[in-house]
Each structure stands twice: as structure tokens, then as C-alpha cells.
Amino acid sequence: MATTAIPTNPSFSQTFYDSLQELPDGERIRACLQCANCSGVCPFGYIMDYPPGKIISLLRADIFDYVLKTETVWMCVSCYACSEVCPAKIPLTPGLMTRTKEELLLAGNVPSELQNALEFSQRYGNPLGESPRKRAVWTEGIDPDIKILGKYKQPVEVLWYVGDYPSYHSRVQLATKAFAKILNALGVDFGILGREENSDGDSQRLAGERGLFEILAEKNGVAFEKYQFDEIITTDPHAYNALKNEYPKLGINYPIRHYTEYLLEKLDQLKPLLTQSVNAKVTYHDPCYLGRANGIYEQPRTLLNAIPGVELVEMSHNRTTSLCCGGGGGGMWLDGFQWEKAHVRLSEWRVREAVASDANILAVACPYESPRFEDAAKMVQGAGKLLVRDLTELLTDAMGI
Amino acid sequence: MNIVVLIKLIPDLIEELSIHSNGVALDMDWIRLIINEFDDHALEQAILLKESYDANVTIIAPDVEGVDDVLFTGLAKGVDRSIKLLGDFEEGVNSHALARVFKKTVQDLEPDLILTGVQAHDDLDGSVGPLIAGYLDYPYVGYVSGVKIIDGKSMVRKEYPGGLIAEMEVILPAVLGIQAAEKPPRYVAISKVRQAMKTATIDEIDVDELDITGGPTVNRMFKAKSGERATMIEGDEEEVADRLVEIFKEIGVL
Numbered sequence A: 001m002a003t004t005a006i007p008t009n010p011s012f013s014q015t016f017y018d019s020l021q022e023l024p025d026g027e028r029i030r031a032c033l034q035c036a037n038c039s040g041v042c043p044f045g046y047i048m049d050y051p052p053g054k055i056i057s058l059l060r061a062d063i064f065d066y067v068l069k070t071e072t073v074w075m076c077v078s079c080y081a082c083s084e085v086c087p088a089k090i091p092l093t094p095g096l097m098t099r100t101k102e103e104l105l106l107a108g109n110v111p112s113e114l115q116n117a118l119e120f121s122q123r124y125g126n127p128l129g130e131s132p133r134k135r136a137v138w139t140e141g142i143d144p145d146i147k148i149l150g151k152y153k154q155p156v157e158v159l160w161y162v163g164d165y166p167s168y169h170s171r172v173q174l175a176t177k178a179f180a181k182i183l184n185a186l187g188v189d190f191g192i193l194g195r196e197e198n199s200d201g202d203s204q205r206l207a208g209e210r211g212l213f214e215i216l217a218e219k220n221g222v223a224f225e226k227y228q229f230d231e232i233i234t235t236d237p238h239a240y241n242a243l244k245n246e247y248p249k250l251g252i253n254y255p256i257r258h259y260t261e262y263l264l265e266k267l268d269q270l271k272p273l274l275t276q277s278v279n280a281k282v283t284y285h286d287p288c289y290l291g292r293a294n295g296i297y298e299q300p301r302t303l304l305n306a307i308p309g310v311e312l313v314e315m316s317h318n319r320t321t322s323l324c325c326g327g328g329g330g331g332m333w334l335d336g337f338q339w340e341k342a343h344v345r346l347s348e349w350r351v352r353e354a355v356a357s358d359a360n361i362l363a364v365a366c367p368y369e370s371p372r373f374e375d376a377a378k379m380v381q382g383a384g385k386l387l388v389r390d391l392t393e394l395l396t397d398a399m400g401i
Numbered sequence B: 001m002n003i004v005v006l007i008k009l010i011p012d013l014i015e016e017l018s019i020h021s022n023g024v025a026l027d028m029d030w031i032r033l034i035i036n037e038f039d040d041h042a043l044e045q046a047i048l049l050k051e052s053y054d055a056n057v058t059i060i061a062p063d064v065e066g067v068d069d070v071l072f073t074g075l076a077k078g079v080d081r082s083i084k085l086l087g088d089f090e091e092g093v094n095s096h097a098l099a100r101v102f103k104k105t106v107q108d109l110e111p112d113l114i115l116t117g118v119q120a121h122d123d124l125d126g127s128v129g130p131l132i133a134g135y136l137d138y139p140y141v142g143y144v145s146g147v148k149i150i151d152g153k154s155m156v157r158k159e160y161p162g163g164l165i166a167e168m169e170v171i172l173p174a175v176l177g178i179q180a181a182e183k184p185p186r187y188v189a190i191s192k193v194r195q196a197m198k199t200a201t202i203d204e205i206d207v208d209e210l211d212i213t214g215g216p217t218v219n220r221m222f223k224a225k226s227g228e229r230a231t232m233i234e235g236d237e238e239e240v241a242d243r244l245v246e247i248f249k250e251i252g253v254l
Helices: A012-021 A026-031 A037-041 A052-060 A081-085 A092-106 A112-124 A164-168 A170-185 A202-206 A210-226 A237-250 A259-265 A267-273 A298-305 A328-333 A335-342 A346-356 A369-379 A391-399 B037-053 B067-077 B095-109 B128-136 B190-199 B237-250
Strands: A156-161 A190-192 A229-234 A256-258 A280-284 A310-313 A361-364 A387-390 B002-006 B009-011 B033-035 B056-062 B081-086 B113-117 B140-150 B153-160 B164-171 B174-178 B203-206
Touching (some): A012 A026, A012 A052, A012 A092, A037 A052, A037 A081, A052 A092, A092 A202, A092 A328, A112 A202, A112 A210, A112 A335, A156 A170, A164 A170, A170 A369, A170 A387, A170 A391, A202 A237, A210 A237, A210 B190, A229 A259, A237 A256, A256 A259, A259 A267, A259 A391, A267 A391, A280 A298, A298 A310, A298 A391, A361 A369, A361 A391, A369 A387, A387 A391, B002 B037, B002 B095, B002 B128, B037 B056, B037 B067, B056 B067, B056 B095, B067 B081, B081 B095, B095 B128, B113 B128, B128 B174
Parallel strands (some): A156 A190, A156 A229, A229 A256, A280 A310, A280 A361, A361 A387, B002 B056, B002 B113, B081 B203, B140 B174
Antiparallel strands (some): B153 B164
């Protein structure tokens, strides 16, 4: 049989490479000069058989199928560290790595640990496997009552998209309740969707399950459509990213702000309420999806500086170089897998930096973080006295509520 | 080789169960149904067999809320044919009646192997597998956690209590009650399920009136109450711990 030096049909590598170039800014992948900055900065790059730069080289060599046979792509926590340092500004996180995970998932190469979160999201609308009927149970005891729009049936100024972990996770609920108290103290006219709210789906999307993301987004879109409100706010950077950058591509367009942006606008009203001194050295952890993915670095710091007694100190990695807590891109549901492969936890690395910064409090602004860092603090030497506090909790401490 | 997998949907225990006002059954209006976990393993085992031995796999399930999703997911995983049994299943059905309706459909399919979950948490009158094996006069092996086909016979791994495993040869056709598939049930991307919804069809078969003979008659269904001997110790951690120590001393274990 005659053979040709050049494949006569487009190979899978070629088709995939072409599809990447159709994504926003995707054509930049052609400018990859194999500098390997991405692989070096990746917190798990040393574990990956094929870190981002190497995947590109395999694509160019027409042997991308090697990648589909490995599972270390699942170490990617979608933290945008690679995208941040890429001199060619290739959309490595939203493009290359996410699309690669999609292909792995379609090929059935999915860690079983991740499977549960995806199945739960599909079945119950949240990755925790909790009853969707119980999504607003956390609101019990908040005074005044939180309006659930399905019952309230009147327009509100602000729709608060609460999110999965803020609704269900017992540790994160403390921060959720704190934020509810802040909104009540500011007299904000707000409501929530309650059981009509579904997971924002962003982490599922970044874990390669685009179809699931679309279903969840559509369900949320239907719920948003039913009610009248001026804007959406959320405490969850992953939900923020989804509603701001991904839902509009599906025709679901609503103004969305992270609560740190929202509260900053109300700082004049908030400041007189911050009467109690917190008296602590506080270091702030930039969440990947607030910071690198969406450029919100200063708003949370300004709020922290407004709290009496707070001395803000920085960790060695901060702002654009912030370290991931390990929970992004499906990492939240791959703790065992990550441990098996790496025998380290990214959250512990971060807590060691917090200890080194001499802070008493590690302040966070993402619902994945308080449980992850509190767990990590139990494992890190010298972190026994480090408190992990959500920014909302520090604000309610200062408000004495 | 024809493999038939029998599937039923059972109450999902994520929601609290409530008793129907008639006092003898669950209130199905408030119940969310989910594929019986063991049936999901039976389905996975069937697909693993298909991948190894080029088998033809048919899944059958009674028509209840959510069954289409289960059947389309099966098709997306690689099932060749799915059948929905149309009948009066919404209020629940006992294992005897279910085995009888399965039997009728299964006979026409001339199966070599019938796989089903070894049990389900709503089996009040025994599991479906041995019943259907009885009705069809096929051999039955339950608590199976591995199946191979060798020279037209099946070689199955059966789990016994105490960590014992037996390998036994079973003549086909046979019914196997699956405890666990050789691999955990696979994940299938939602886009593939959606694709199946567009391209594949679910066959529908009407069933006769259900014959519930042989099943139990429930006189009263109620939530378990704590027994008279249970004592709730009130107080903070210290008080509870002190009281526990006292009790341990009283009963002589400390």
C-alpha cells in the first residue's frame, strides 16, 4: 500500500488544533514559541505528563492522542497561572486545557471521584449531592426574612445568586449568613431564587463537562427570566465568572457584580457601621476567578483596609501571582486524585505562605477557600493559631452583628 | 450473544420519605426516583461484556418518572436497545408482579444472559432476579461481582460473607444478580446523552394488568421510633461526657 509523508486526511490532532483556533483569541496558539513558562508556573506542572506547552508541541507533531491516554491533565486546577504568564497571551486555561478535558471526558477518561460531582450536578443541580429542596434552608433564623422570589413575587433591586457551597456547606454557610446580615444592615432590597437556583456550572465546565454547564445555565436563565431585578450579585467568584463571561454566550445576559465590587460602591454607607476593632494582621488570598480571571484585586483589599484595627500584609504570592487553593477546574472534587498523584496539597502551600507573612488571619473571598484552608491549617506547622475568615465574616465582626 | 438488563427505579433517599395518608405506602408524590444502584452495576457489567464479547445489550425498565433519562443514558453508554414497559407502575409495584411482566418481555428476546441488580432497598417481597429465574426456569446466581464467557458458558465470581469468593460455571441462559460490576459504572458526557435523545428511540411495550400475587400485604407503614431503652443525654460536651462515664461504670464496662 502506498504511504504518504503528509496525512491525506486531517488527523484528530489537526482537527483539535483547528478547533482551538476558532475560540476567542484562539489563533494565538500559533504563536506559541515553546518557552515553557506555562509548564513552569503551573502548580502541578511537574506532575503532568503533558503540561500546556507540551500539549501544544504534541498537537503540532500530530500525536495529541498521547494526551488522551494519560490522566494527569486532571491535575489542572484551571487557575489561570499559565494564561497569566504566557508571553503570546494564548488562552491556555479557557481554551487549551478546558477543551482537552472535554475530549478526555468524551473519551470516558474521567477520575471516578469527579464522576459523583458531575452526576450530582445533573441530578440535583448541585455538586454536593444535597436535596435541591433544601437549597434555602440556611436562611432560617435570618432577621428580617430573606425574600425567596418564587414566594415574594415582587420586583427587587438586587438578585443574590447564592451558589452551591454558600447554600449547602456548613462552614461556608457562616459566610453566607454574614453576607445576608450585611445586606440587611445596609437596607438592601434583595431576594434569592431558593430552590429554583441551580449550580452556576462553571467548575463543571472547566472540568470538561460543557453539556452539563449548558443545561445548568439554561435552568438558571429560565429562573432569572421569571423575576424582575436590576442586577445580580454573588459571593462566589466562580458564579461571577460564569454569569459575566460565559452565560452571555448562551444568550443569558444580566448585569453581575461580585459582592466586593458591590460593597465598595456602598463604602460610605458601610464605613460608619464598622465600629468594632478587629485588631489583627490580615493577609488576603486572591481567588483565581476573582483575580487572574477577572482582574478584581483592589476592591477586597480596600474593604479590608476599611475595617478598624486591620493591618493588611501580603503573602509572597499575591495578586497576579496568587496561588490556587486547589479547588478550581474540578479540583474541588479531585482531592483524593490530587493527593494520590502529588502527595501535596496546594492549600497547604498557601497556608505556609500565610504563616510566613506573620498574619493572624487569612482572609478569603471565595466559597471554596474557607474549608480548604481551614483543613490545610490543621496540617501545617505553625498554623495552629491562624484563623481563616471570610471577608464577609470580618465585616460582620467589625459591625458587631 | 444476547444480554438483557432489567432495571427499576427506586425512591432516592436524598429526600426525606413521607408516608402516604393511607398509612400503608410511601407518598409517591413527594418522592424522587433514581436507578437502583445495583441495576446500574448490572448495566455496567453488560456493557463490559459487550466490549469483550461483542454482545447485544437490551435494557428494560418500567415506565415511571425519570425512566427516559435512565434509558437514554444507557443508550449513550452503548446499549443497543432500550424498552420501556407501559403500565400502572407509578404507585410502586412488588417484585413478584415486576418479575412477571419482565418475564413476558424477556422471553421474546431470547436472552443468553439476564443481568439485574442483586437487590433494591424497596424489595419487600424478595429481589426480582431469583423470581424471574424461577418463572423462566433458568439457573440463578446472586451476589455476582464478575462475569466472563468461556466456551458458551458463563464463569461468574460470587461473593460470600466473610470475604470468600467462589468462581462457578453457569450454563446459559441464566439470570445473574449483580452485586458489583468489574469496574464502577462509567460516566457518560451529557452531550452524548443529548445526542442519544436526538438519534435513538425507546421502544414501548404495553403490559397486562399487574399480577401482585405472592407479594406482601402491608398493614401499616411508619417511621422507626427510638425504642424505650434509648436515652438521650442532654447538656454540653462536658456534661454528656461525665454522664457517659457514669453510665459505663454503672454497666461495668469501665
